[in-house]
Every structure is written in structure tokens, then in C-alpha cells.
């Protein structure tokens with residue numbers, strides 16, 4: 001669904017250039033539900049804006065659903081945003097109208113966009129589990145329910161890709177779990193590809209694959225050891241594997257063989273004040289030693 005290669009985004013202001021993405025590589029398969037994590041300023045929102053066609057990359061390759069976003073003109077972008085992607089933002093609910101009902105809130109943008117002949121507002125609200133709240137005014141709904149109305153709106157154009165930027169950022173743990181469960185259900189039932197940007201490692205742990213961005217590049221990937229359903233079954237059976245992480249962490253190696261060592265690993269003595277590591281092959285493994293370390297064995 002998504003293929004990014006060497007993606008670069010440079011923001012130019014009057015006297016400053018900020019390189020927000022520095023040759024980012026990432027692939028997302030059709031029908032995947034995955035998360036992007038990274039510290040503040042690492043480039044997550046920039047990447048999401050590129051994927052959503054809200055901003056143009058400066059260089060590199062970006063294919064979404066077979067479309068080459070770097071060659072897009074204004075018209076292509078409008079069509080792409082209308083037909084291919086849906087967005088959910090943290091404060092989406094703020095854009096909803098409190099004195100209208102849930103159904104009217106979904107219908108209004110559909111009317112403005114001319115979404116005729118597609119799923120009705122009631123069907124969309126059913127799909128997000130709000131069938132019983134269709135005629136309630138927005139002001140009568142909880143924060144999580146309002147976020148579900150926003151998700152129903154994002155689904156109105158039947159997008160192939162749903163992009164969510166901190167979708168649970170303003171919700172409590174229980175409600176954010178419900179929103180994530182909804183993403184999982186939609187992903188399973190309608191096969192929509194979902195990319196969630198989050199600061200929240202707990203939320204990220206609930207998806208099968210997490211891509212970590214550092215300084216505008218992918219630095220690591222965490223892949224779930226067992227499926228979420230299997231993990232829940234293990235928890236149910238009280239067969240919790242203490243001390244075992246749910247995901248395996250992989251460092252990303254780019255085409256030129258460059259690798260980012262996971263944060264914290266180089267804080268060890270010996271590595272700390274050096275810009276070199278000694279690299280050796282041993283029994284089919286690549287081992288990094290501090291430059292001064294004596295080879296053991």
C-alpha cells in the first residue's frame with residue numbers, strides 16, 4: 001500500500017532550513033494495521049502529511065496505492081485526498097458541531113464532498129459502534145463516542161488508507177482502548193490499511209508492527225512475537241510470560257548498509273565518548289565492540 005524510499009522533506013523558512021525527513025525508507029502492506037512512534041520532532045507528523053497528500057515531499061520516492069505522489073499536480077492531490085485517504089486527528093472532535101446530531105455531523109461533510117451513492121451516515125455510525133446514538137446531539141456524547149463520529153466521517157469516502165495522528169491523545173486509557181479496538185475491527189472487517197502515529201508506547205504495543213523514527217529516518221522496527229489474539233488468549237489463560245516483551249526489536253539497515261544503534265545502547269562505558277566502534281564477524285554474527293576493547297576468547 002505504501003512504499004517510501006529515501007524520502008526527504010525540507011522546510012524552508014526565511015533564514016532557516018529544517019530537514020524533517022532525511023531519506024526515510026518504509027513499506028506498509030495492504031491491509032496492515034501499524035503504528036509509527038518517535039520522539040517529538042522526529043518527523044512523524046511530517047511523514048503523515050506526505051502520506052495524506054497534505055504536503056509534498058522534497059525528494060525521494062513515495063508510492064501510495066500504486067500512485068506516485070511526487071508527480072502529483074493540484075488536481076491529482078484533490079482526487080487522491082477525496083478517494084484514497086481518510087484522516088483522524090487527535091482533536092478531530094473539535095471540528096464537529098455540538099448542537100447537531102451524530103448523523104447530521106457525518107452527513108454534513110458528505111454533502112459538502114458530494115459523497116453520493118456511498119455508505120449512508122447511519123451505516124457508517126453502525127460500523128463504528130454508534131448505531132444506538134445516531135440521533136443524539138454531539139454534546140450528549142462522551143469523548144470516545146465523539147472520536148468515533150470523527151472516524152465515521154473519515155470512512156465516508158471509503159478510503160483504502162486511514163491515517164491517524166495521535167487519535168487517542170486526548171482520551172483516557174479505557175476510551176483509547178475502545179478506539180483502538182475499533183481500528184482493529186475496521187481493519188479486519190473492511191480490510192482498510194491503518195497507519196497510526198503515536199507517542200504512546202502502550203498503544204503501539206497493541207498493533208503487530210511498529211516503526212520507530214529517529215531524526216527523520218526509520219531507526220527500528222518492532223514486530224509482534226505472537227498475534228494480538230494469541231497474546232490475549234495467553235493473558236486469559238493467566239499464562240503470562242514474565243519478562244518477555246510482546247515485540248521483537250529490529251534495527252533497520254538501509255541500502256547502503258547504514259544502521260542506527262538503538263537509543264541507550266551506546267551509553268555504556270567504552271562506547272560513550274567515541275565516534276567509532278570495532279566491527280567483527282563471529283560465528284555468523286556481526287559484533288560491535290568499543291574501539292579500545294580487547295578481543296576476548
Ligand SMILES: Nc1ncnc2c1ncn2[C@@H]1O[C@H](COP(=O)(O)OP(=O)(O)OP(=O)(O)O)[C@@H](O)[C@H]1O
Pocket residue numbers: 011012013018019020038039040041042043044045046047199
Ligand atoms: N511547516 C514547518 N515549517 C518548518 N519546520 C517544520 C514545519 N513542520 C515541521 N517542522 C520541523 O520538522 C521537524 C519534524 O517535525 P514533525 O512535526 O514532523 O515531528 P513529530 O515527530 O510529529 O513531532 P511531535 O511528536 O512533537 O508532533 C521538527 O524539527 C519541526 O520543527
